[in-house]
Amino acid sequence: MIGCDGVNSVIANFIGLKPPKQSTMGRARGFANYKNGHGFSPEFVTINKGHVMLGRFPLDHNLVFWFVTRPINHTSRFNNFKRYIKNHIVSTRISKGFPREMLEMIQNCDVDSLTFNGTQYQAPWELPNTRLRKGIVTIAGDAMHVMAPFLGQGGSTALEDAIVLARCLATQRRAEV
Ligand SMILES: Cc1cc2nc3c(=O)[nH]c(=O)nc-3n(C[C@H](O)[C@H](O)[C@H](O)COP(=O)(O)OP(=O)(O)OC[C@H]3O[C@@H](n4cnc5c(N)ncnc54)[C@H](O)[C@@H]3O)c2cc1C
Structure with missing residues (x-):
């Protein structure tokens, strides 16, 4: 067997x-839908700042998948607070130094598409x-x-x-x- x-x-x-074991990294993911097209080139882009990685992957002309990987506190229960995740990423020091269009992508994403999970190894x-x-x-x-x-x-x-x-x-x- x-x-x-x-x-x-x-x-x-x-x-x-x-x-x-629980890893100290967690990842938030979501989809951003641009009604008039996102204008991004069709490539997978990741940007690292310190311990934070932000990635984006256009799926078609309108829809973009994105993720943010960052250190987490395991007492967090982000999954119950989807709107909080989005605002937390965009408004805090996590987002410092990332391009504005990447942050707008997160800010404008569909809240229902958001997920957050810790990682294990x-x-x-x-x-x-x-x-x-x-x-x-x-x-x-x-x-x-x-x-x-x-x-x-x-x-x-x-x-x-x-x-x-x-x-x-x-x-x-x-x-x-
Ligand atoms: C959010 C996330 C993103 C990831 N992204 C990537 C990535 O980009 N690239 C990459 O390479 N890897 C990625 N991984 C890791 C990758 O998904 C796993 O390493 C891979 O799926 C492991 O394959 P597996 O067949 O061992 O287990 P799984 O894919 O987990 O399959 C296990 C299967 O067993 C079934 N099962 C569970 N318990 C029982 C039971 N009691 N009876 C019968 N069936 C059962 C489950 O339903 C499931 O279908 C990611 C993982 C996560 C969680």
Whole structure:
């Protein structure tokens, strides 16, 4: 049995893997709809200032996806305060130094589209000394090694796990035939 049931894996819990740690970074995301077109070039843009990253990705002529990654205080419960997120990003020192059009994008975004979440990770240096199977049960993907959402590392390693598993199963199958 291979538990690929993500960050809140019941299988990882069954095996005895330590729960993931909370990262100190959180990410707000939303969509901004420009009725008359946004005028941005069709490219993914990110800007870093200190520990804050602001990104934008035009989806079509009118709609733009954006995100802000920043350090968070885990006692925050931003998800209940969508309007607060928006005003908080735009009006505080978080936004200092970012281009005006990026801040307008957040200010004018659809409040219902906003989400905010903290990020979790398994400390990679702990995994080599961790038991990753129990009997015929093992884990893969985020269930084994959830990572903070940077550089596409979570999706990439989950896919890599799938390839390694497929190779192992193919070898096993050949041995059986
Ligand atoms: C907000 C966010 C943004 C991200 N952005 C990126 C990105 O830009 N690039 C990138 O590479 N990675 C990104 N990641 C990380 C990436 O999504 C994960 O690393 C990847 O999806 C892990 O794949 P997985 O198959 O291991 O787990 P998941 O994709 O989480 O899949 C687990 C599946 O198991 C199912 N499941 C859970 N419990 C049970 C159960 N008890 N029984 C049956 N099914 C169950 C779930 O419904 C789900 O379908 C992001 C993650 C988050 C949270």
